[in-house]
Amino acid sequence: MAACRMLCWFRRRAENVLAALLAAMFVAFVIQIAMRYLAGAPVGWTTEVSTLAWLWGILWGAALVLREDEEIRFDILHGAVAPGVRRIFDAVTGTVVVVVFGWSLPAVYDYVAFMKVEKSAYLGIRFDILYSVYLVFAVATIIRYAWIVWRSVTGRPRAA
Numbered sequence: 001m002a003a004c005r006m007l008c009w010f011r012r013r014a015e016n017v018l019a020a021l022l023a024a025m026f027v028a029f030v031i032q033i034a035m036r037y038l039a040g041a042p043v044g045w046t047t048e049v050s051t052l053a054w055l056w057g058i059l060w061g062a063a064l065v066l067r068e069d070e071e072i073r074f075d076i077l078h079g080a081v082a083p084g085v086r087r088i089f090d091a092v093t094g095t096v097v098v099v100v101f102g103w104s105l106p107a108v109y110d111y112v113a114f115m116k117v118e119k120s121a122y123l124g125i126r127f128d129i130l131y132s133v134y135l136v137f138a139v140a141t142i143i144r145y146a147w148i149v150w151r152s153v154t155g156r157p158r159a160a
Contacts, residue, residue, distance in 0.1 A: 014064035018057055025053035045122035052120070052130060059133045063140035068148070090152035097145040101138050108138055 032046035078089055112135055115127035151157075 011065070014060070018061050018065050021053045021057040021060065025050050025057065028053070048120055048122045052123075052125075055130070056133050059137040063133075063137040068144070087152040087155070091149050094145040094149035094152065098142055098149065101142045101145075105135075105138055105142070109135060 028046040028049035032043065032050070035046070036042040078086055081089070112128050112131045115131055118127040119125060120127065120130065
């Protein structure tokens with residue numbers, strides 16, 4: 001039970017980070033509009049903040065906030081077959097996702113590490129820091145789909 005409480009606490013903190021990213025994107029957008037149309041002096045850093053907050057928000061949210069039942073899926077065929085066949089579908093597709101993401105992980109890490117030589121145009125943030133969220137996303141995806149495979153192979157019920 002303590003592990004569940006700890007996971008729930010971490011999930012809420014991940015939601016807090018996502019909310020902060022959305023707030024940063026909104027504030028930067030409002031500043032951008034105000035500076036361009038009210039002050040007549042457009043600024044470029046607001047576009048960069050909006051773009052970076054959007055990128056981090058999408059990948060952070062997909063990795064750490066989004067639940068399995070909230071994912072968008074094309075499951076017409078999945079829903080039309082018997083539960084045993086669904087488990088096979090889940091095991092096969094989950095295994096493919098784990099293998100592909102696991103296989104690509106070393107190359108992704110190398111690329112992210114290599115990007116330390118570049119910086120963002122306005123804020124001067126190193127690209128390896130900016131792109132590091134993809135590593136979080138990739139590892140979380142591997143863990144999530146490994147869990148789906150394990151559940152389907154052991155016959156545990158699927159999330160709604």
